[in-house]
Amino acid sequence: MVLRRVSRSVVLVVALASMGACRSKATREWRPEDHDPGGAPPTTATASAGESDPxxxxxxxxxxxxxxxxxxxxxxxxxxxxxxxxxxxxxxxxxxxxxxxxxxxxxxxxxxxxxxxxxxxxxxxxxxxxxxxxxxxxx
Ligand code: HEC
The missing domain is CATH 1.10.760.10 (Cytochrome c-like domain)
Structure with a gap:
């Protein structure tokens, strides 16, 4: 019984820890490339070229x-x-x-x-x- 409770709280701690990890990733500091990813427009242009240009x-x-x-x-x-x-x-x-x-x-x-x-x-x-x-x- 005690053992089960311990293991459950371990699971809870692990779960909280990973949630914390997720949250810290989501709220990391903003970087310029988040807004303006230098290579992104050419990449998407190349990817869509095949579809848009018959x-x-x-x-x-x-x-x-x-x-x-x-x-x-x-x-x-x-x-x-x-x-x-x-x-x-x-x-x-x-x-x-x-x-x-x-x-x-x-x-x-x-x-x-x-x-x-x-x-x-x-x-x-x-x-x-x-x-x-x-x-x-x-x-
Ligand atoms: C080694 C050089 C060379 C390559 C490589 C080449 N061509 Fe040509 N092509 C010519 C020359 C020279 C002419 C002019 C032929 C003539 O009328 O005397 C010509 C003419 C043509 C013409 C006009 C034909 C006509 O009916 O008057 C077309 C269409 C053409 N080429 C398409 C292509 C395509 C498509 C390719 C690739 C698959 C290609 N050529 C590769 C040299 C080349």
Whole structure:
């Protein structure tokens, strides 16, 4: 009986102690990073980019496979542009001259000095890339 009462009060003390610990954590001194966590906005922007930008996957793919020649925005100004003289993909004349299928075919089979990418790309990738390229069209 006595033993049980002791052990119960031990439990009570432990419980109080941990509550105290919780409370002291909750009421610790305010720090500037609580209000303005330096890295937080970019982190959330990155996390939500995939959801809010339907072309995010295409952009990443383009950056990895195509930007070396075409530049990240497709202007034809990538580091290898001098050697390959790639098309400016935002050019309205080029955009009007080609259907989506023709652009996809150029991507998959290659065109002029551009190699074909059929072996590197998943089937859904070419239409995705075409949509991205269409979004770069200048009036
Ligand atoms: C090695 C350099 C190089 C790479 C890498 C490259 N391209 Fe090209 N691309 C070119 C060149 C050069 C042209 C111009 C071809 C021509 O008309 O002579 C071109 C043209 C194009 C065109 C216009 C085709 C047309 O029908 O006129 C599209 C669209 C295109 N590229 C998309 C892509 C995409 C998407 C990727 C990545 C999967 C990519 N390119 C990777 C060099 C490259």
């Amino acid at each position: 072309l995010a996957a295409a952009r990443a793919l383009f950056a990895a496979q195509c930007a070396s020649c075409h530049g990240t925005e497709g202007h034809g100004d990538g580091p290898m542009a001098a050697m390959f003289r790639p098309a400016d993909l935002g050019d309205p004349a080029l955009q009007s001259a080609r259907s989506d299928e023709e652009l996809a075919n150029s991507i998959l089979r290659g065109r002029g000095r551009m190699p074909g990418f059929a072996a590197q790309l998943r089937p859904e990738a070419a239409p995705m890339l075409v949509r991205l390229i269409r979004s770069w069209r200048r009036r």
